[in-house]
Amino acid sequence: MSSKDWIEKDYYAALGVEKSASSDEIKKAYRKLARESHPDHNPGDTGAEERFKTVSEAYAVLGDEKKRREYDEMRSLFGSGAFRRNARGTGQPGGVPFDVSDLFGGGAGGGDTRFGGGGFTDLFSSIFSGGGGGAARPRGPARGRDVETEVALDFEDAVRGVTLPLTLRAPGVCDTCHGNGAKPGTQPVACPVCHGAGVTTRNQGSFSFSEPCRNCQGVGTIVEEKCPECHGTGGVTKTRTLNVRFPAGVADGQRIRLAGRGEPGERGGAAGDLFVQVKVRPDELFGRTGDDLTLNVPITYAEAVLGTDLRVPTLDGTVTLRVPPGTPSGRVLRARGKGVVRKDGRAGDLLVTLDVVVPAKVSDEARAALETFAEQTPPAAREHLDARVRRFS
Numbered sequence: 001m002s003s004k005d006w007i008e009k010d011y012y013a014a015l016g017v018e019k020s021a022s023s024d025e026i027k028k029a030y031r032k033l034a035r036e037s038h039p040d041h042n043p044g045d046t047g048a049e050e051r052f053k054t055v056s057e058a059y060a061v062l063g064d065e066k067k068r069r070e071y072d073e074m075r076s077l078f079g080s081g082a083f084r085r086n087a088r089g090t091g092q093p094g095g096v097p098f099d100v101s102d103l104f105g106g107g108a109g110g111g112d113t114r115f116g117g118g119g120f121t122d123l124f125s126s127i128f129s130g131g132g133g134g135a136a137r138p139r140g141p142a143r144g145r146d147v148e149t150e151v152a153l154d155f156e157d158a159v160r161g162v163t164l165p166l167t168l169r170a171p172g173v174c175d176t177c178h179g180n181g182a183k184p185g186t187q188p189v190a191c192p193v194c195h196g197a198g199v200t201t202r203n204q205g206s207f208s209f210s211e212p213c214r215n216c217q218g219v220g221t222i223v224e225e226k227c228p229e230c231h232g233t234g235g236v237t238k239t240r241t242l243n244v245r246f247p248a249g250v251a252d253g254q255r256i257r258l259a260g261r262g263e264p265g266e267r268g269g270a271a272g273d274l275f276v277q278v279k280v281r282p283d284e285l286f287g288r289t290g291d292d293l294t295l296n297v298p299i300t301y302a303e304a305v306l307g308t309d310l311r312v313p314t315l316d317g318t319v320t321l322r323v324p325p326g327t328p329s330g331r332v333l334r335a336r337g338k339g340v341v342r343k344d345g346r347a348g349d350l351l352v353t354l355d356v357v358v359p360a361k362v363s364d365e366a367r368a369a370l371e372t373f374a375e376q377t378p379p380a381a382r383e384h385l386d387a388r389v390r391r392f393s
């Protein structure tokens with residue numbers, strides 16, 4: 001007997017009993033149906049023979065406490081939000097033919113991540129270990145999902161390190177209906193089209209196709225009165241907040257992995273990891289290249305020519321830099337150790353780029369002084385350009 005049989009066949013329907021039937025009711029129903037359809041009482045009736053087989057097969061499972069539990073567990077899995085989400089998650093549109101065995105192949109485009117990437121194969125092999133219905137092993141632990149999120153840090157927080165509360169949103173099972181989508185006090189009922197199997201079989205020539213039931217979208221059950229919390233989907237968006245420590249020197253574009261801070265595992269499985277993509281907001285003064293901070297400082301032509309001492313800000317104070325006489329525009333001065341300080345004590349530098357600015361307006365006195373200066377100054381070195389200019393004159 002294959003696990004596929006268990007999904008496709010409704011043994012309760014075969015015996016004409018409720019899912020909640022007691023073992024006595026099941027036994028009674030089986031005896032009655034077995035008697036009626038027994039080949040000895042219906043010689044030559046192949047229909048009765050089929051019915052007898054079906055009834056016997058159903059009783060072999062439902063008449064055995066252990067197997068019945070396994071069967072119920074598997075069908076509730078397919079009849080619950082778990083399968084509903086899986087059917088959507090793999091992008092299977094309702095009407096596309098697919099075989100249930102795809103679900104057991106593991107190659108069917110990504111297993112349900114609820115089961116930690118091992119997908120259904122692992123899950124079912126653990127349920128059905130023992131071949132012909134031996135001892136049921138409990139489902140193994142499943143690792144929780146990894147979670148990706150993005151956070152924007154202020155420039156200084158990124159340089160110094162910061163602890164921030166992160167609010168994460170993730171799909172979770174609705175607490176009101178425990179994921180079955182039914183209004184509290186009601187239960188989902190078996191889909192009348194597929195009788196709870198979730199799949200319908202269509203014959204075409206010598207092929208037969210199994211496809212998800214269109215009436216219930218492959219869930220096997222339908223919800224008559226929807227849960228008000230999740231509107232019948234069985235899922236809600238859950239938020240949780242956790243404090244995340246960003247180390248000093250974290251950079252824009254960096255991806256931080258926080259082991260075990262993803263979604264919790266199931267049945268004692270390890271939690272997934274949290275991956276935080278860091279964005280760093282620009283600072284109005286400082287830029288950053290690795291562990292070095294950068295700063296542009298305007299100076300006058302006179303300061304560049306004569307030299308000066310410049311007092312410039314750092315992130316946590318000031319530093320005085322010597323501009324030597326005759327410094328060209330664009331020269332970079334380095335203040336050692338005034339950049340990003342790492343946890344291990346190593347620090348980058350502050351790189352100061354000097355920018356000689358030209359005043360748009362000067363006073364009459366300044367203009368007169370400048371004209372005197374110009375007379376005393378040799379012309380700029382443009383001879384290499386003059387030759388080319390002469391070609392056009």
Ligand SMILES: [Zn+2]
Pocket residue numbers: 191192193194195196197198199213214215216217218219220221
């Ligand atoms: Zn159905």
Ligand SMILES: [Zn+2]
Pocket residue numbers: 174175176177178179180181182227228229230231232233234235
């Ligand atoms: Zn709900």
